Amino acid sequence: MTGAGVVLLTTFLASSVEAIEMVIIVLGVGAARGWRSALIGAAAGFAVLAVTIAVLNVALAAIPIGPLRVIVGALLLLFGLQWYRKGIARVAARGLAGMGEEAVEEEDIPASGMDWVAFVLSFKGVLLEGLEIALIVVSFGLAAGQLGLSVVGAAAAVVVIGAAGFALKGFVTRIPRSLLQLIVGTLLTSFGTFWSLEGLGVSWPQSDLDIVLLLVVYSLAAASYITLERRRIHETALEAA
């Protein structure tokens, strides 16, 4: 493979990892709370990102990404834990049944107008991951002296992963709401934990692969809590009878 091919492939693969995280957040939030606000949030994130890139250009490398990771990660973690907890309680109490219109009112998702929670979650996910992709492009492209090819590799990654996410949209929408809330809560909690700790200076031994480890740990904990909650609900029902 030529030097140009290596630059293209490396930036494509490195950017794909960040793009997957970006698409998972938008996909999960869109399916759980509504597509309109999630997609507007993602578009706003891309717009701010484009302006930032246009203004700063190669000076992007000077952006302190650590503090940004701590703030965005902590917010995702705190919000993700709310859904994680509610998802566990609802799956334990109602199984995998959909929750319908009653749940929409209960969760305070506006029936019309902007859902700012979905907007902010998508916006932050796109902005942080987009900035990380931009940093990959600038640092790798400048080091290899192939900035243009780096941009092409990263843009291709965002388009390919975004298209894959769009293709999965129909499937994700069919998942029962109680389970979807638990899945998205687990994802946001895992990403939030990873980013906030990375921003604080924790070095993850397997880099981004440790997000998978966090997902497994949080999923196992959720499964244990669902079992315990079901047992408690069953015992309460027996006592009441």
Place this chain on the structure above:
Amino acid sequence: MRLAVSAVVGVARFLYGFVVGDDWTVALAILLALAATGLLVTDHISAWWLVPFVAIFMTGFSLRRSARKRGPASF
């Protein structure tokens, strides 16, 4: 003026719901765990496990507290 006040109150409510939600003890424990991790990392102590541990523990604590408060039919 009234519009500005209601906008500020609206934003404050949104931020509180987004960050704290329905159980402030979880939010507080996570923020303390993050602060403790930051301190441990500056002393070169490996502390990646602290936040996941606190998150999982506080989830169990909050579920139990919520069940005691409202009963099983409230979820």
